[in-house]
Amino acid sequence: MATISDGDTQTAAPRPHRHLPGEEGTWVLILGDMTVFAVFFATYLYYRGEQPELFAESAQSLEPGFGVINTLLLLTSSLCVVIGIRAVRRRRTRLPPALFAGALACGLGFSAVKFVEYRELLSAGITPATNSFFMYYFVLTGLHFFHLVLGMGVLVYLIRVSRLPELGARRLAFMEGGACFWHMVDLLWIVLFPLLYLVR
């Protein structure tokens, strides 16, 4: 309270420091990607409305447990990344690479679960050609998986760069943008998982 006793009421409620995480171009990419996915989500629900019984019956073939595990893996990876970026800002050099590597391990775990899931479906004779639901299932999860692979490339970059003793403002902004791209991969899965596995 001593700091605000000088009569300047403006200081009583500290104004938050506004900071753009990453570069503007990164946000054009992220918001553009999110919008493309939003169109896919709406398209999926539109066609679901045309054949509700087929979609509900087909969704029964999916194991929601796989989706839950993958959600928890991505949430944990996002937590590692945000703590890692904060540690980078505090100029720590040991903690961030370990946290980004932890996030990468979660990404690899997600890939392994997805591989097992795809293999189970394919071995049961279910392919994108089976019906509309599985066409959407494979296209949407495949497109998301493509972003996950790109994101894992970003995490490898973060691991390497965060080891450097000196980071310029531009490189830090690039790292923040990369971190936000990874959070977007998490964010898209947060919609995709309930849409495909849970909404009946």
Add this chain to the structure above:
Amino acid sequence: MGGLRSVPGDRVGAVWVVLVAATLLSFWLGTDHGLGSAEARGVLILVVAFVKIRFVGRYFMELRTAPTPLRVLFEGWCLAVCLALIAFYLLG
């Protein structure tokens, strides 16, 4: 308490706990528990998903302290897509 804004490292841990709890709630609802009507469950699951997304955006992407135009774009995306998906789900 304003100092919390500058050291939110411990807060993201709490956000993670909320997100995990919300995921388990959705899983529980999605496996035919909770509300009697499938439509009500579906809408609730979608709303929970977008609440989770707002948490990811505000705390993990750090949009809470980002410039206003970016925050407006993000919040606008969340609201518009959430409402559109609920409409497509109920009317589709």
